[in-house]
Amino acid sequence: GLSSLSMSCRSALGRNAALSTLSILVALLIAGQAVTVYFVYQQSGQISKLTKTSQSLQLEAMQRKLPSSAKAVNNAKMGRNLPMAMRALSLAPSADMDTGPASNKTEDQVKHLLLQGDPRKVFPQLKDNLMDNLKNLKNTMSDAEWQSFESWLHKWLLFEMAKNSKPEEQKAVPAKKG
Numbered sequence: 001g002l003s004s005l006s007m008s009c010r011s012a013l014g015r016n017a018a019l020s021t022l023s024i025l026v027a028l029l030i031a032g033q034a035v036t037v038y039f040v041y042q043q044s045g046q047i048s049k050l051t052k053t054s055q056s057l058q059l060e061a062m063q064r065k066l067p068s069s070a071k072a073v074n075n076a077k078m079g080r081n082l083p084m085a086m087r088a089l090s091l092a093p094s095a096d097m098d099t100g101p102a103s104n105k106t107e108d109q110v111k112h113l114l115l116q117g118d119p120r121k122v123f124p125q126l127k128d129n130l131m132d133n134l135k136n137l138k139n140t141m142s143d144a145e146w147q148s149f150e151s152w153l154h155k156w157l158l159f160e161m162a163k164n165s166k167p168e169e170q171k172a173v174p175a176k177k178g
Contacts (some may be wrong), residue, residue: 055119063102 101112126133138146
């Protein structure tokens with residue numbers, strides 16, 4: 001009788017020890033996960049700071065490359081030069097845009113305005129002729145973006161045509177010899 005009582009106490013103690021050990025292991029796993037999440041969160045903050053610093057340095061380098069004295073753009077040329085806003089920058093500038101545009105060129109003014117709205121905006125390198133640049137743009141844009149761009153391009157063309165249209169001069173039509 002005494003040995004069976006001793007055996008049941010031992011098995012109960014063994015189960016309790018196993019449950020205690022399992023509980024401690026689970027608690028350690030949860031604590032380890034919490035520490036991992038904390039460190040990952042800290043690293044992401046540091047990566048964000050490094051990205052902003054890198055973008056700021058890229059913007060400064062780009063501004064140093066631009067001519068310091070640019071002629072002012074008159075309002076009449078502004079509409080004609082608008083497609084040039086699709087050119088140049090191959091970097092993601094920083095949010096520090098208080099310095100103003102690099103020059104009075106329409107392209108720089110538009111870039112500055114767009115970057116104020118979204119400092120992460122990226123402008124592709126467009127160094128070829130117009131048709132090759134448009135093909136490159138089409139390959140880098142989604143279908144919806146390209147359709148939106150084509151729609152804007154159509155409206156811009158209509159604007160240019162209306163702005164530059166001249167009344168048709170009456171031309172003398174030569175009479176046919178009969």
